[in-house]
Amino acid sequence: MKTIDVCLSPDLMHLYPVNDRTVVVVDILRATSCMVTALAHGVQSIRPFANLEECRAMKSKNYFTAGERNGEKVEGFDFGNSPFEYMADNLKGEKIAFTTTNGTQAIAKSQGAKEIIIGSFLNLSAVTEYLKKGEDSVLVVCAAWKGKVNLEDTLFAGALVENLKNHVEPDCDAPLAAQRLYNLAKKDMVDFLKDSSHVKRLNRLNIHKDIEFCLTPDQYQTIPKLVDGELVRA
Amino acid sequence: MKTIDVCLSPDLMHLYPVNDRTVVVVDILRATSCMVTALAHGVQSIRPFANLEECRAMKSKNYFTAGERNGEKVEGFDFGNSPFEYMADNLKGEKIAFTTTNGTQAIAKSQGAKEIIIGSFLNLSAVTEYLKKGEDSVLVVCAAWKGKVNLEDTLFAGALVENLKNHVEPDCDAPLAAQRLYNLAKKDMVDFLKDSSHVKRLNRLNIHKDIEFCLTPDQYQTIPKLVDGELVRA
Numbered sequence: 001m002k003t004i005d006v007c008l009s010p011d012l013m014h015l016y017p018v019n020d021r022t023v024v025v026v027d028i029l030r031a032t033s034c035m036v037t038a039l040a041h042g043v044q045s046i047r048p049f050a051n052l053e054e055c056r057a058m059k060s061k062n063y064f065t066a067g068e069r070n071g072e073k074v075e076g077f078d079f080g081n082s083p084f085e086y087m088a089d090n091l092k093g094e095k096i097a098f099t100t101t102n103g104t105q106a107i108a109k110s111q112g113a114k115e116i117i118i119g120s121f122l123n124l125s126a127v128t129e130y131l132k133k134g135e136d137s138v139l140v141v142c143a144a145w146k147g148k149v150n151l152e153d154t155l156f157a158g159a160l161v162e163n164l165k166n167h168v169e170p171d172c173d174a175p176l177a178a179q180r181l182y183n184l185a186k187k188d189m190v191d192f193l194k195d196s197s198h199v200k201r202l203n204r205l206n207i208h209k210d211i212e213f214c215l216t217p218d219q220y221q222t223i224p225k226l227v228d229g230e231l232v233r234a
Numbered sequence: 235m236k237t238i239d240v241c242l243s244p245d246l247m248h249l250y251p252v253n254d255r256t257v258v259v260v261d262i263l264r265a266t267s268c269m270v271t272a273l274a275h276g277v278q279s280i281r282p283f284a285n286l287e288e289c290r291a292m293k294s295k296n297y298f299t300a301g302e303r304n305g306e307k308v309e310g311f312d313f314g315n316s317p318f319e320y321m322a323d324n325l326k327g328e329k330i331a332f333t334t335t336n337g338t339q340a341i342a343k344s345q346g347a348k349e350i351i352i353g354s355f356l357n358l359s360a361v362t363e364y365l366k367k368g369e370d371s372v373l374v375v376c377a378a379w380k381g382k383v384n385l386e387d388t389l390f391a392g393a394l395v396e397n398l399k400n401h402v403e404p405d406c407d408a409p410l411a412a413q414r415l416y417n418l419a420k421k422d423m424v425d426f427l428k429d430s431s432h433v434k435r436l437n438r439l440n441i442h443k444d445i446e447f448c449l450t451p452d453q454y455q456t457i458p459k460l461v462d463g464e465l466v467r468a
Contacts, residue, residue, distance in 0.1 A: 008383055012245055015381045147249045149242055151407045172431050173385045177415060184414060197406050 005171035027143030031103025038086035040220035058097035158182025239405035261377030265337025272320035292331035392416025
């Protein structure tokens, strides 16, 4: 039977061989929620960068530059890290270079995986169905916050474990812990997360609307997949 | 206000400065449960070793040698890793050199802390009271399993967060996650853990009695504390 494991922090990636796995990278607040939103609204591709200056340099190659550091838009970049920015008509067919504090770092640390896709609550059911049909075992890589485990990415990992429970077997304790937390939280995730450190951090930045949107399941069927270093629709 | 944070795996210790913190090391199944039991039953001191051969060499210095690798007693050692072995009368006043797969590694990675004490469900209330009275912020270091997060150590961390909630503030998301899992599990921890990977591993080794004992709160008032490289009664 296929298995599912959960890497709760990119700083634990050395424990998880990925060469035979489908990796699902998740950064609910807000990198992977933005990526799903952008591709769902017609952006052609997103090239993720761990390094900020490499990302900035893509401007000269006809990419829009986008992203944040510590939750705030990077100076000189075209877009920040709010999913609502990626619904604009003038982004249709365009390419974006994207860098964030945690999400694009997690993608970089997942290199070497058999396949890398992007998950968020916004495309939860689509990702679930994709993993059900896939032949490979799954590793959910939580972007966390500068290496520290966070609740919102853990809840998403738990949602996948729960949704796949009749099809894919949990590998270790992290998927079990995530699944139990998700089942505890799923009736009202906004409420469950109100004490979490990242929600408090973002509330200080006045982006409660972003948080509510990022915690809303199944807005899109789009699954971003990494192909030749660019995220495109799977 | 003092804070409490939880390091869910020794492989995340680089994220947590400890020089001004009281560190509580926990390896419920079974290293720290053994340590508490041994000191409670009159063992004079326990010297923890990350390295197996360094531990073995202590035999020539009038130490009993004790511990496990992968859950099984080390060949040639005097004792294994069952708390029931440490209740023997002939251990009273003796010194033990101890090495385990995870617990003594977590102690080694906590070096540099202002203070290192040992926690387990067996001394939960005593540790709670000790931390309430202490002036320093707290870091709970979960021994985990070869770096991978486990449920039982996470539950103990959550028990401390819950018991200290009116006195010590959670620092980040890991304590919140642990606290919620503990509140979900506390009515019947043996049942909650029945699917966990380490319980399944130990059940294969036929030590269900150990598991039940290690999950029983408040058998002892003893708090092992690291002083000059040896665990002694605080």
